[in-house]
Amino acid sequence: MISQQTIQQILARIDIVEIVGNFVKLKKRGANYLGLCPFHNEKSPSFTVTPSKEIYKCFGCGASGNAIKFLMEHEKYSYVEALRWLAQRYDVTVEETEVSAEVKQQQQLADSLYIINNFAREYFSNTLFNTEEGQNVGLSYFEERGFTQETIRKFQLGYSLNAWDAFTKAALAKGYNLEYLQKTGLVTIRNEQPGDNYRGRVVFPIHNQSGKVLGFGARILVKNDRAPKYVNSPENEIYVKNRVLYGTYFARHAIDKLNECLLVEGYTDVISLHQAGIENVVASSGTSLTQHQLRLIKKYTNNLTILFDGDNAGVKAALRGLDMAIEEGLNVKLVLIPDKEDPDSYVQKIGAEAFRQFIADNKQDFILFKLQISMQDAGNDTTKKSQLVNEIAETIAKIDKTEDFTRQQDYIRQCSQVLKIDEQGLINLVNKFIREKLQKKEQQFSRDQEKNAPSQDDDLSPEAIAAMEAMENGGGVSDNFFNPDERQERELVKILLRFGDKPFSEEDQNTVADYIFRLPYDFESLADNEIVKRILREYKQMYDEDNLPDKKWFLYHSDHDVTAMVVQIMEDKEAELSPKWKEEFEIDTVYGDNAYLKDTISTTNYLMLRKIRKMIIENQQELEKSTDFEAQINCMKMHKHLKQLENELTNGLGTVIFR
Template identity: 40%
Template sequence: MISRSTIDRVFETARVEEVIGEFVQLKKAGSNYKGLSPFSEERTPSFMVSPVKQIWKDFSTGKGGNVVSFLMEQEHYSYPEAIRYLAKKYNIEIDEIEQSDEQKQQADERESMFLVSEFARDYFHKNLLEDEQGKAIGLSYFKERGYTEETIKKFQLGYALNEWEAFTTEALNKGYNLKYLESTGLTIVKQDLLAENGTKTFDRFKGRVLFPIHSMSGRVLGFGGRILTNDKKAAKYLNSPESDIYHKSNVLYGIHYAKQTIAKEDNCYLVEGYTDVISLYQSGIENVVSSSGTALTGNQIRLVNRLTKNITILFDGDAAGIRASIRGIDLILEQGMNVRVLMFPDGDDPDSYSKKVSKDELKNYLENNSQDFINFKVSLLMEEAKNDPVKKAGLIRDIVISISKIPDRIQREVYIQECARIMDISENVLFNELAQIDNKLKREASKSGRSSTYNRGKHPDPNEPPMDVLYPEMLQLQKTPQFEKINELKKYEREIIKILLLYGNNEVDFVDYVEEGEVEGKEFHTLKKEHFQNVVSKEIYLNLQDDEVEFTDETFKNIYYDVINQLNQNKNISVDVLVNHSNPEVSNLVTNILMDDEKHVLSNWERKDIIVKSKESDLSKMVLDAIYNLRRVLIEEKISSLVSNVENESEREQILETVVNYTSLKQRLFERLNRVV
């Protein structure tokens, strides 16, 4: 178990903007940073990072927290894993406290799968570099491909011995559970009645060189294995099967190594295979990733979209393979991204071409030979269509369909003009065709109840059931407006907590109104203005203490007690302690409150010449209004409770007198709040 002192050093050292910047492209927005949400599909930034407060907030999903909670959300780390990741990043030595057997057993299944995968990576890598068979077969193969020792170590390449159970036996001897060897796909378990325990185990990657597949943060998710023999019955490449930690449609090979350069260069090169990535990387092109032989998916594109809006697809000279991959272009356009395409000379792919030319020649070729998707489609298909008017019309229609995927209207128009110029056809014809495609999609969306999907610029999936089939309750909700009653008590409890977090240490000139007046022994009420100075947190504490107010919401109560405890010990409130609180509900709520105050930054009001009034100017009124409103709601609830609990006539008069007194008190609170009853 990690010691408290190590955790404190991690929080003191780690910078939330640096860590999140490796996963999301952040741009300066005042004193904060903003970017696209990594947790939802969006085109307008709603994700904000505050370097001053060392917190983040995703306004599209409501998630937020500190640097550790981000890693837990983004990479599904456990709390200790996130601390270890940050300690490694910032070169912090970890102090360990001995775990009990019970604590060791509490590691969840996902964490166990990651541990098994990391062991496999190290085992296969050691085989490659130290085992005689590994050096003779695996290492020789990689060196023949021109990989340097530095590259082999960088990508943690490995080799599985050409033996049926070499890996499985080693893993079991090291104490790893067969359950996780099987769930990660590293070991195949089959029923065998002749075996001693009724099962037989095999190493999935027997006799293959291995490419570890990493998440964006560097966790080992699975492996790709290439066979080196001429066994025609065996697949040339074999990937880890789908598991709780590996979903191939959500992963891009090389993203862990490429992410920083992608953000820096503001461009991502997309290739087909593992060796393409490694060869280009070794040749100095580090902003390169691969879909690992699978068809490109929307989730893979969104991984890149967090880092850059620009993708360049690198194709080899195989025309059949290119046509099969063209669908990926439309997917990229749908995400509102810019896509360019580059073809290598016939017979070459990124791997082979990078070995033929120098690093400078490769870089120049990539920079000078990419083209937009219209020119690419024309150059690819025009040769076979030029003498056939029907085929040419089909090509033009195909290009317009691609343009229709683009959500930005201005970009659409620019591309229509470009298509008209290249294909020598009227812009009006193309705009009419585009309008017909749009209208057709609208009709389809309307019929299937998915117009909202269309309006977001995302075209409906023809295989997806209509909304009224998926969610029949939606039809009733559309007919019957429903409004959730506001819990006023929670509203003002939250307001008090917010004031404590944002302004609790401020000393303020308060202006209050006190009651005075007596005529012939009878009291009457006038309000006299009174000025006094106090610290905000102290003023709130004294008022709530006088009224013996208890917070009804458990999280608010925890935060309030922590604040009071801090005040008793340090005389000041440290928001950092609450942001990094061990209770995730406290940490999340505190972050939400702190970042909600920064939400206006996303709208760039200052650039629109709209002045956002500082809340500090009305801080005295804000504090007293929150206290008075909380009292008012508590009085209203007390009156309601009294009235509903009248059981007999004898109690009625006494309760009525109490209600009158409470109502009078409420009237005075309204006067202080300048409200009309």
């Protein structure tokens, strides 16, 4: 896991304007920066970055957070991936703690493979544009496919010379390890001689979500019955084919904005659609979809539309595999491209707008399409029809999320009508498959418990895992953060974070934090909100240790609830604490950076008054219930004392006495 020292170095260097500015065009407006929100479509900018608070806020869609949250939301990074991105950005050396020598060796190997792949990408691109063979063969091929130079450069396409070892010699001359070159698949050994694996082919780099090159696909340009049409990188420490979708790096923002992912089969399908302006598209590279790939799609959207070639003989086989998509909670639609066409040829034939309209008009529901195709195949065969009923029931049973109950019932109704079977009978069959699935999960859980199977995140601290899970799942704080009764509690946190180290008095060295924590009240106990209590407790502990924390400590806290709370507090507009303040307590409220002393007194007074008023009510209730004369006298004395304290606080007296 990343050491705390490294994390602190990263946090100390974060500039939220610089980070967000990498992805959003920002214009300075006063003390803030304004731009078009990257999380929803808008024509007028409502996305604001506030450097003094180190937060962003969109007043259109409500998106908000700190620099790390922005990277996680915009780039779909995990918490750790965002930290690593920032470390690379700010040239911070990442120190790992509790990492075995074996793990460290694997990390170093992965870094080496990335470096080699990046060199190869640049080499093949240079060969394509700056050599005679590259221009005459490779560039001509791409141009014949209708690709512009802008598109070619965007996808970083390249060409490998039709020579035995041109690339190999260049790589070895740069000092790259021959064993690692073989691992990447760029170099092969034949007759004990290293040579180029992609010679005479155009090259398609395959990127991960952050734009690093994981591997390559290389297409032959001359007909050769002895050679495969495509040669792909072998799986290694950084490239695992069933976890990758081609084009994700270029499509991720469009998928997120349009809330739909189009899935095609090949590299050129993706490139052609992107060039036509249809950018929410990725490719499975001719393989059946895997659970990892489906989860990758789900990071961006729940809506998956698969574009099949009309003459694709493997449609039925693919449909069987799509049950996994239903199980992952994806809404799956299918579109059949007309015969003898594929997405690449069809979009170039009819144009982008007509292609978009074709998709919109021809989307078919996956389950109903599967039912239709299977019924055609079953015909009047009773055995096949019986098998079909079981298959459809099993598919519907995979829709098991509570929020999809209505959708599941609708499928049961429609399918029973098409199949001409009793609806209750289909319901019973679906429930049977649901029970079987639950039993399998319970059995698997029991086996895992017995084996004490380690988690995939065992190399992370519990705090990091909690933060990652909460932030990746869009977790946040509860609605009670907006409870007006808790505004004063949040205001106290804001004062400590923004002004805790500021001088409270010109006459001595006391700070705002000194004033707050030396008052004869425990503000943690006065607070109702549990997250506020946690922040005040941790702040007080660090204060007692003479280690006054700044706002970054809490803004980038490992506890996501704390982070979310602080973001909300920091983005909160300076406003009156409560509409009833003036009316009930006759205390004027003045807010802003230049009025933090009045803010501090007003806020602490309010919290103490709130506590005293609760005590007055409780004392009155005790007086009413009491039948003992001495106890009644004590209650009346207590009432007088509490009312005196109330009057002093209301009049602003006794609030600057240090004890």
